[in-house]
Structure formats: C-alpha cells, structure tokens
Amino acid sequence: MPYITPIVADALREHYDPALYPSLSANWPEGFLVATDPSDVPIAFLLGVHQVEGEGRVLMFAVDRDHRGQGLGTLLMNEFLARCREKQLRRVxxxxxxxxxxxxxxxxxxxxxxxxxxxxxxxxxxxxxxxxRDVG
Ligand SMILES: CC(C)(COP(=O)(O)OP(=O)(O)OC[C@H]1O[C@@H](n2cnc3c(N)ncnc32)[C@H](O)[C@@H]1OP(=O)(O)O)[C@@H](O)C(=O)NCCC(=O)NCCS
Incomplete structure (x- = not known):
C-alpha cells in the first residue's frame, strides 16, 4: 500500500483511502494485480472487483509515470481478462x-x-x- 498510494495520487487525481483496498478485493483477491520492478517495488497495479453477478469491474488501474508505454498496462489488462474468463464472468x-x-x-x-x-x-x-466489453 505505501507504494501504490503515490501512484494512485499522481495518476488518478482522486483520493482513495488505502485502508479500503484489502476490503474491496476481499471477495476476489485474484482480481488485484500488482506488477513490481526487479527489486520487488510495485510499479503498476490493477484493482478489479466482482460486485455484480457475472461482471468484473476495473476499479483502479495505473502504471507509474516512469514506466508507461512499455507494455505493463497491456500485461496487466490481459492477465485481468484471463482471470475474468477463469471466473466465468461475462462482462467487464x-x-x-x-x-x-x-x-x-x-x-x-x-x-x-x-x-x-x-x-x-x-x-x-x-x-x-x-x-x-464482453469477456469473450
Ligand atoms: C492507461 C495506462 C494504465 C496504460 O499503461 P501503459 O503501461 O502505459 O500501457 P502500455 O505500455 O501497455 O500501452 C500504452 C501504449 O504504449 C504502446 N506500447 C506497448 N508496449 C510498448 C513498448 N514495449 N514500447 C513502446 N510502446 C509500447 C502501446 O501500443 C500503447 O499504445 P496506445 O497509446 O495506442 O494504447 C497508463 O497510461 C496510466 O497509468 N495512465 C494514468 C492512469 C490512468 O489513466 N488510468 C486509467 C484510469 S481509468
């Protein structure tokens, strides 16, 4: 959380209480994806939640400014869609x-x-x- 909070503040221009993240992902922890650099420091994340029957929702998604345009966002989104498929969700x-x-x-x-x-x-x-979109 200490690493993700500044990425959120810079990228999304909204204040989210970091204490909420674990509870938001509690019913589907596999929907919360974090990418780290080689030193294990988080540089990108996608917080996906399952609140509506058959649907996944991307609640927060951001890549650290210095690491954009390198395919990390694509990696996270592809993995999230794969996890939606595994969970047999129909729509995101x-x-x-x-x-x-x-x-x-x-x-x-x-x-x-x-x-x-x-x-x-x-x-x-x-x-x-x-x-x-449909999960497909
Ligand atoms: C939207 C966001 C998550 C995308 O993450 P990203 O890691 O930059 O995404 P990618 O690198 O996978 O793709 C970005 C672009 O870089 C290009 N790209 C992908 N891999 C690349 C590589 N290895 N080298 C150069 N460019 C590359 C892609 O073609 C893509 O082009 P596009 O602009 O036509 O889509 C990122 O811009 C971000 O964090 N923005 C601020 C927060 C935000 O807006 N979040 C969404 C709120 S709803």
Whole structure:
C-alpha cells in the first residue's frame, strides 16, 4: 500500500483511502494485480472487483509515470481478462475521465466501448464514461 498510494495520487487525481483496498478485493483477491520492478517495488497495479453477478469491474488501474508505454498496462489488462474468463464472468466494466484520451485509446484497443456518460462523476466535477466489453 505505501507504494501504490503515490501512484494512485499522481495518476488518478482522486483520493482513495488505502485502508479500503484489502476490503474491496476481499471477495476476489485474484482480481488485484500488482506488477513490481526487479527489486520487488510495485510499479503498476490493477484493482478489479466482482460486485455484480457475472461482471468484473476495473476499479483502479495505473502504471507509474516512469514506466508507461512499455507494455505493463497491456500485461496487466490481459492477465485481468484471463482471470475474468477463469471466473466465468461475462462482462467487464470500468469508468474513465472523459478527458483521459490516453486511457480511452488504451481501452478501445482492448475492445471496450462507451456505454454511458456519467455526469460530474469525479470529485472535481469532470464527467466520466462508463466503458464495457464482453469477456469473450
Ligand atoms: C492507461 C495506462 C494504465 C496504460 O499503461 P501503459 O503501461 O502505459 O500501457 P502500455 O505500455 O501497455 O500501452 C500504452 C501504449 O504504449 C504502446 N506500447 C506497448 N508496449 C510498448 C513498448 N514495449 N514500447 C513502446 N510502446 C509500447 C502501446 O501500443 C500503447 O499504445 P496506445 O497509446 O495506442 O494504447 C497508463 O497510461 C496510466 O497509468 N495512465 C494514468 C492512469 C490512468 O489513466 N488510468 C486509467 C484510469 S481509468
């Protein structure tokens, strides 16, 4: 948690209480993926949760700024989708800031499409998109 908290603060511009992470992943610990550098320091993570029958949800997903564009995000997303398949989930959803063009392009490459506009979804008032795809 001490390593993930600064990645979240820098990348997602939202404050999340780190004490919540273990409880969020309690019913599906395999949905919480962390990538580390060779010294075992976390540099990327994907917190996926299972809250709705048949669905996985990407609650938080970030790669440390200095390690982006090297395929880590792709690695984590592919592994998450594989774990959704193993759990026989049918659909995956996520939310993203409408201004986050990099992440939206990334998700589109993974066949996510926009299913809803979430007005004022973020704490600074920015709108969000809900995106979704079939696990396939
Ligand atoms: C979105 C995010 C998680 C992607 O992680 P990433 O590790 O940079 O992703 P990848 O490296 O796998 O892919 C990013 C791009 O680099 C390219 N890439 C992949 N491997 C590469 C490599 N070895 N060398 C160079 N480029 C590479 C990909 O083609 C991809 O291109 P795209 O911009 O067309 O999608 C990351 O940008 C991030 O943490 N952003 C801030 C937080 C955020 O927005 N999270 C999502 C909130 S909903």
């Amino acid at each position: 959803t996520l939310e993203v800031r409408v201004g986050n063009a990099t992440a939206i392009r990334f998700y589109a490459r993974f066949r996510f499409s926009v299913v809803d506009l979430l007005r004022g979804y973020y704490s600074d008032g920015e709108n969000g998109y809900q995106m979704a």
